[in-house]
Amino acid sequence: MNIRAFQLSxxxxxxxxxxxxxxxxxxxxTMSAFARQLSWDSELVLVAELEERIIGAMIGTIDHNKGYVYRIAVHPDHRRQGVGRALMAGLSHRFRQRNVFKILIAGDKHNELLLPFYEALGDQPIDFAKLSKPLSIMAV
Known part of the structure; x- marks a missing residue:
């Protein structure tokens, strides 16, 4: 499996x-947030690729020196195989490269369902951030 930055193709x-x-x-x-993030910084949109097929994606952003995980998606056929963990590690690495060490999960109702996944990562403290407005309309 290869974790890499999103490409237009x-x-x-x-x-x-x-x-x-x-x-x-x-x-x-997610599609509106995805489009906005691509226009701001496509390096924080990661994909997991296996045998030239995209099986996972993660959308992150940086706002005021804080890294936000907006959304993670893993194909149902590839769940519980480390894809989400690998995407999170890749995004965390990109945040660290930019001197962003505080990582927050966008605390919307969709990510709250994934709380056990994020808690199981355990590598670093990750907090949920209740957003006053959707990340898809935040200015970065």
């Missing part, structure tokens, strides 16, 4: 991944 594959991995409501919210 990945757009269709990532959009399809989000559709099969997320609820309809979550997918709609």
């Amino acid at each position: 990945d757009y269709k594959s990532v959009a399809e991944l989000l559709e099969v991995s997320l609820s309809e409501e979550c997918c709609e919210e």
